[in-house]
Amino acid sequence: xxxxxxxxxxxxxxxxxxxxxxxxxxxxxxxxxxxxxxxxxxxxxxxxxxxxxxxxxxxxxxxxxxxxxxxxxxxxxxxxxxxxxxxxxxxxxxxxxxxxxxxxxxxxxxxxxxxxxxxxxxxxxxxxxxxxxxxxxxxxxxxxxxxxxxxxxxxxxxxxxxxxxxxxxxxxxxxxxxxxxxxxxxxxxxxxxxxxxxxxxxxxxxxxxxxxxxx
Amino acid sequence: xxxxxxxxxxxxxxxxxxxxxxxxxxxxxxxxxxxxxxxxxxxxxxxxxxxxxxxxxxxxxxxxxxxxxxxxxxxxxxxxxxxxxxxxxxxxxxxxxxxxxxxxxxxxxxxxxxxxxxxxxxxxxxxxxxxxxxxxxxxxxxxxxxxxxxxxxxxxxxxxxxxxxxxxxxxxxxxxxxxxxxxxxxxxxxxxxxxxxxxxxxxxxxxxxxxxxxx
Numbered sequence: 457x458x459x460x461x462x463x464x465x466x467x468x469x470x471x472x473x474x475x476x477x478x479x480x481x482x483x484x485x486x487x488x489x490x491x492x493x494x495x496x497x498x499x500x501x502x503x504x505x506x507x508x509x510x511x512x513x514x515x516x517x518x519x520x521x522x523x524x525x526x527x528x529x530x531x532x533x534x535x536x537x538x539x540x541x542x543x544x545x546x547x548x549x550x551x552x553x554x555x556x557x558x559x560x561x562x563x564x565x566x567x568x569x570x571x572x573x574x575x576x577x578x579x580x581x582x583x584x585x586x587x588x589x590x591x592x593x594x595x596x597x598x599x600x601x602x603x604x605x606x607x608x609x610x611x612x613x614x615x616x617x618x619x620x621x622x623x624x625x626x627x628x629x630x631x632x633x634x635x636x637x638x639x640x641x642x643x644x645x646x647x648x649x650x651x652x653x654x655x656x657x658x659x660x661x662x663x664x665x666x667x668x669x670x671x
Numbered sequence: 672x673x674x675x676x677x678x679x680x681x682x683x684x685x686x687x688x689x690x691x692x693x694x695x696x697x698x699x700x701x702x703x704x705x706x707x708x709x710x711x712x713x714x715x716x717x718x719x720x721x722x723x724x725x726x727x728x729x730x731x732x733x734x735x736x737x738x739x740x741x742x743x744x745x746x747x748x749x750x751x752x753x754x755x756x757x758x759x760x761x762x763x764x765x766x767x768x769x770x771x772x773x774x775x776x777x778x779x780x781x782x783x784x785x786x787x788x789x790x791x792x793x794x795x796x797x798x799x800x801x802x803x804x805x806x807x808x809x810x811x812x813x814x815x816x817x818x819x820x821x822x823x824x825x826x827x828x829x830x831x832x833x834x835x836x837x838x839x840x841x842x843x844x845x846x847x848x849x850x851x852x853x854x855x856x857x858x859x860x861x862x863x864x865x866x867x868x869x870x871x872x873x874x875x876x877x878x879x880x881x882x883x884x885x886x
Contacts, residue, residue, distance in 0.1 A: 622780075
């Protein structure tokens, strides 16, 4: 299956500003993208990066992954590729680029499945949507707001069967400093390795664990 | 399978103090316990509550769920029941009582499985452990600190095969005000109903969704 992977290449991961400078955020975002592409490829699917600016992936991956530059907002860029007028095939997958915990097994739980005019949704924490499989011709995405709830409603409104994927790995998009602890705990790829090389380590606190970066 | 469900009955959910008073925290904790017990029962297993003080569940559940009062710390109370000297059967499950998103399907992903001297772990966010299946005779629990990491190490040190359950529902224990948004988004049981009846609703914010409670 073709799997769209939208990537903010211009100014990625701004909410990590408290712990990473701009160059580091760019590097870390690229490491997460690499993990996501690797998971999709290892699951046997074909990722297609939609980036806001040119990105060269040759050094990151053995496989040749196409990159389309599209500076429209995320939802518009994805929907342009879902438009039937454009001769879009179905099903099409969508996976966000900051799933540093993604593995081939978790990607398969989203992307593999039976046929039919369905929509498969992998929720993100806080009401977001981290993955979709769109098999119904009339479904369009809207990542703004409480998109998980909105995508379920949109799928039902076009008469699509809905399946929700219950995956911690797919629900963990990495946006905020607290999310880095999950990467160190559960990440198996480039993003976790990048954080460790940058000096991040787990820090025990009351309640949930955090990260620290000793000098 | 017998599934231990430890329950803090004396002063539950103190980290929800910013949004719920003491009586509400008790009510809400009971609603979450009910959801967990219902999920375990519907999955075809036998929950056994270990409470720090007497709790009557008759009004909450159709089934007759035994409650043992044990005021030892969590890990000691669970390990007492894993001690081979006590003639403990294997496998034994452990599920924390604040999984307001638990469903029969997610409980089955933890509790159902093949045999062998294994340990199954359902990680919680922030390095915690929200569920275990203990089939190996020598494994003991320690919920203190970064227990997910410690449980994996402990399982390996006794030579147990380890399986990790990748479930957003099982990873979402409800401790902090921000977690209530997940209950409103994904909860299907008593805890979500309790929150709605108490006036909580989702609130869109920059980034992730939160909750508000209009007067």
